[in-house]
Amino acid sequence: MDGAVFDYIIVGAGSAGCALAERLTRDERNRVLLIEAGGSDKRFWIKVPIGYGVTFANPHVNWGYHAEPDPALNGRSIYWPRGKVIGGSSSINAMAYVRGLPVDFDGWEAHGAQGWSWKDVRPAFEKMERHLERDATGALRERGDGPLTVSDLQDQMSPFSGRFLAAARECGWAYCDDLSSTTHEGVGFYRSTVRNGMRCSAADAFLTPARRRANLQVVSLATVHRITFEGRRATGVVYACRGQTIVVRAERDVILSAGAVNSPKLLQLSGVGPATLLRGLGIGVHSDLGQVGQGLQDHLAISHLYRATEPTLNNILGRVAPKLLAGLRYASTRRGPLGVPVNQVGGFVRSASDVAAPDLQIYCNPLSYWMTHAGKLVLDRDPGFMLSAQLCRPESRGSIAIASADPDKAPAIHPNSLATEHDRIGARRSLEIINRLAGAPSLSGVLNQRLAPDPSVIGMEAMMEDFRARASTVFHPTSTCRMGHGPADSVLDARLRVHGIDGLRVVDSSAFPSVTSGNTNAPTMMLATRAGEIILEDAAARSNQKELAYAP
CATH class of the missing domain: 3.50.50.60 (FAD/NAD(P)-binding domain)
Structure with a gap:
C-alpha cells in the first residue's frame, strides 16, 4: 500500500x-x-x-x-x-x-x-x-428511492408519547406530520434513520x-x-x-x-x-x-426530568424482566421498545409570537435518565420522562486547536457557550418553553415530581443557575x-x-x-x-x- x-x-x-x-x-x-x-x-x-x-x-x-x-457553564468540562x-x-x-x-x-x-x-x-x-x-389508515407506504431509509416509527412508540403531543396542542403548537422535512413551526413524532x-x-x-x-x-x-x-x-x-x-x-x-x-x-x-x-x-x-x-x-440544551404517575419506557428498560421480554420481542420481530430510538416527540417552536422563524427545538422523551461525567447513561427504574429544549441558531462561536504536534493527542475544544446576549436570552426562553410544556394539563396531570432540577429551584434566576450547572451539548x-x-x-x-x-x-x-x-x-x-x-x-x-x- x-x-x-x-x-x-x-x-x-x-x-x-x-x-x-x-x-x-x-x-x-x-x-x-x-x-x-x-x-x-x-x-x-x-x-x-x-x-x-x-x-x-x-x-x-x-x-x-x-x-x-x-466558563459560562460553571467551568465544567463536558463530554x-x-x-x-x-x-x-x-x-x-x-x-x-x-x-x-x-x-x-x-x-x-x-x-x-x-x-x-x-x-x-x-x-x-x-x-x-x-x-x-x-398513511391516514396506518398502512405503510414508500416515498423516494434514495439510499438512506428514513422511517416513521410512531406505531411502535411509547403510549406515553401521546401525552407530549396533547400537551403541545394545549400550548398552541400545530401537529407536524413529517418532522424530517418540516419548514415551519410544529411538533410531532421524530423520524429515524x-x-x-x-x-x-x-x-x-x-x-x-x-x-x-x-x-x-x-x-x-x-x-x-x-x-x-x-x-x-x-x-x-x-x-x-x-x-x-x-x-x-x-x-x-x-x-x-x-x-x-x-x-x-x-x-x-x-x-x-x-x-x-x-x-x-x-x-x-x-x-x-x-x-x-x-x-x-453547537447546540446547547437543557433537560428537565420528571417522575410520572403513568408507565413510561422506564417500566420496560429500567427493569430486568420487562427488558428481557422486550429483547425477545425484538429478536423475533425487529419491533418494539428496542427497535425505536429514545427521541420520540419534538419539533420546532417559536419562543414568542413576534419571532419570524422557529427559534427553539424541543425533545420529549418517554424515559428519564442522566449522564455521568464519563458519558455513562444511567436509567431510572421508576416511570419518568424528559423535556429538553435548545436554541436553534446560536451566535456564540468557539474553537478547536491542537494542543500538541503529536497526532495521537486530543485537541483542545473551546465551546465558548453563552458568549452573546442573544444566546443568554435563548437559554432563558428554553427554560420558559419547558415550564410551559410541563404545565400543560396533559403533562401536569400525570407529573408526580420534578427530579431535575430539584423542586426547590424556583424562579428564572435559580433556573438559570441550574442551566449553567447542567446544560450540555447535544x-x-x-x-x-x-x-x-x-x-x-x-x-x-x-x-x-x-x-x-x-x-x-x-x-x-x-x-x-x-x-x-x-x-x-x-x-x-x-x-x-x-x-x-x-x-x-x-x-x-x-x-x-x-x-x-x-x-x-
Whole structure:
C-alpha cells in the first residue's frame, strides 16, 4: 500500500465520508481510498436502535473527547462523544433525521456559500432519502428511492408519547406530520434513520453498496498523521496502520471528512492554520490560514426530568424482566421498545409570537435518565420522562486547536457557550418553553415530581443557575472549517476547496457556515452528496481544459 496512488483520498468514513465515497465511485474510472481511524460497525449495540445508550461511552467506537472547562457553564468540562468507527457518528447517534429549516441554508448563502441556499439543497435531500411512512389508515407506504431509509416509527412508540403531543396542542403548537422535512413551526413524532428495525447509518446506506465496487478501497484502524504537499498543492496523506507508517498519493483531491473536531485538527497538524498556534508547537507553517479551527458552533440544551404517575419506557428498560421480554420481542420481530430510538416527540417552536422563524427545538422523551461525567447513561427504574429544549441558531462561536504536534493527542475544544446576549436570552426562553410544556394539563396531570432540577429551584434566576450547572451539548459541532467569502472569514470557498491550496477540500459538518436549526446528521449527508457532484463537475472541467490546451 505504501506509495499507492489514487484519484481521491477521503479521510474519515463517517456520515460525510461514506456518502462521498458512494458518489465518487459510481464512475469506475475513479480510484478512491477511504481511510477510517475506527474499526468495524458490525456490532450488536450499534445496529439495535436503543443501543445508542450503550455505544455512547464505548471507547472502542468513540473518540470520547471532553471539552475544555467552559466558563459560562460553571467551568465544567463536558463530554463530547464522536464516532470512531465505520459510519462515524451516524453509527452511534440517536438517529433523529431532521433536515433543518430554510432559513439555515439561506443563511449559508448569505455568509458566502453561493449555491447552498434552501432551493439548492432541497433537491439533494430528496435525492438521498427513501421514506417509509404511515398513511391516514396506518398502512405503510414508500416515498423516494434514495439510499438512506428514513422511517416513521410512531406505531411502535411509547403510549406515553401521546401525552407530549396533547400537551403541545394545549400550548398552541400545530401537529407536524413529517418532522424530517418540516419548514415551519410544529411538533410531532421524530423520524429515524432505521431500516427493518435496525440502524441505517451512513455506512449502511452509502458505504455498503459502494464497497461492492472494485474502485473503492477502505482502510480501517488507520490514523492519518498529516497531509503531504508539493508547493501549493496537496498530494496525499501519511497514516499509521497496524504499526506501519504509510504514504499514499492523490492525483486529484485529498478530502477531509473527519468531522468538526478532527478535520481542523488534521489541517493544523499539516501546517495549515493560525501561524502563531503552529509555530508555538514547533509545526512548520505551510499556509497561514487563521480561520482553521475557528467558528465552532453547537447546540446547547437543557433537560428537565420528571417522575410520572403513568408507565413510561422506564417500566420496560429500567427493569430486568420487562427488558428481557422486550429483547425477545425484538429478536423475533425487529419491533418494539428496542427497535425505536429514545427521541420520540419534538419539533420546532417559536419562543414568542413576534419571532419570524422557529427559534427553539424541543425533545420529549418517554424515559428519564442522566449522564455521568464519563458519558455513562444511567436509567431510572421508576416511570419518568424528559423535556429538553435548545436554541436553534446560536451566535456564540468557539474553537478547536491542537494542543500538541503529536497526532495521537486530543485537541483542545473551546465551546465558548453563552458568549452573546442573544444566546443568554435563548437559554432563558428554553427554560420558559419547558415550564410551559410541563404545565400543560396533559403533562401536569400525570407529573408526580420534578427530579431535575430539584423542586426547590424556583424562579428564572435559580433556573438559570441550574442551566449553567447542567446544560450540555447535544453533539452537533459544526463550522470549524466553514465556507465563506475568503480567508479572512472562512477556510473554504463555496466548492469546499481550502483557500489558497489546490487539491484539498473539506467535506463534513465543519464546512457549515453556521449550525443548522436541528440535528446535524441529515444536512451533513446532504452536504457530502452535493459535494460529490461538485467534485466531479470540477474534475470534468479540468479535463476539458486539458483537452482544449492540447487541441491542434
